[in-house]
Amino acid sequence: MPILQTDNLMMTYRVGKVDVHALRGVNLNVEKGEFVSIMGHSGSGKSTLLHILGGLLKPTGGKVIVDGEDLAAVSDAQRTDIRRRKIGFVFQRFNLFPTLTAEGNLKLAEHVHGTSGNAELRREVLRLLKLENKMKHKPLELSGGEQQRVAIARAVINRPAIILADEPTGNLDSENSEIVLQMLVQLNRDIGQTIVMITHNPEAAEIANRKVLMRDGQIVSN
Ligand SMILES: Nc1ncnc2c1ncn2[C@@H]1O[C@H](COP(=O)(O)OP(=O)(O)O)[C@@H](O)[C@H]1O
Ligand SMILES: [Mg+2]
DSSP: OOSEEEEEEEEEEEETTEEEEEEEEEEEEEOTTOEEEEEEOTTSSHHHHHHHHTTSSOOSEEEEEETTEEGGGSOHHHHHHHHHHHEEEEOSSOOOOTTSOHHHHHHHHHHHHTOOOOHHHHHHHHHHTTOGGGTTOOGGGSOHHHHHHHHHHHHHTTOOSEEEEESTTTTSOHHHHHHHHHHHHHIIIIIOOEEEEEOSOHHHHHTSSEEEEEETTEEEEO
């Protein structure tokens, strides 16, 4: 069974008196352990799809099934719970807490997840992301690439089954983009995490096992 599955997914935003049809029947299956990239012009519905896959947003129609649970059918509280247990998000803006060190940001994520943290897993993640020596630094004392690696560490520290990344290299130069992408590849390969990544960068899209192209709220090639 796919770990992520949508069936005729619809999302219509109401803006004043106007309906914006952001998703018009999206059918997507992602198997466990896949690394899928999503490309498409700005406004084609990529972020909306990712937010629905991650339970941040409730669709206006269709089904979204995450690891066997139908997100469209459950309460807001249940959806939040599923998200915390199964999903890690990485955004274009790193969204780290500026007053906390890298370590503090990771501990906060563990706390929100309701775990006291698994020291062995944490060491493995920090080693993979080459962050062992950066744990006492605050975000402003880190480069953009390092900040994004901390954000990725935060997303994977609780070992969610699925990583959803929305333009994770969008704010990085090419050197740091390459480092971050290689680390996502490693996490996918070594920890077996399923990854869905939105990107504008054709080279970034190439590292995925599969490329999905969106246009006007639909998947046009898969
Ligand atoms: N919160 C929102 N309220 C109203 N319209 C929105 C909202 N978010 C996105 N949209 C609209 O939905 C469409 C798809 O947006 P989005 O999913 O962000 O696309 P992409 O990530 O591919 O750029 C766009 O027309 C956008 O303006
Ligand atoms: Mg977007």
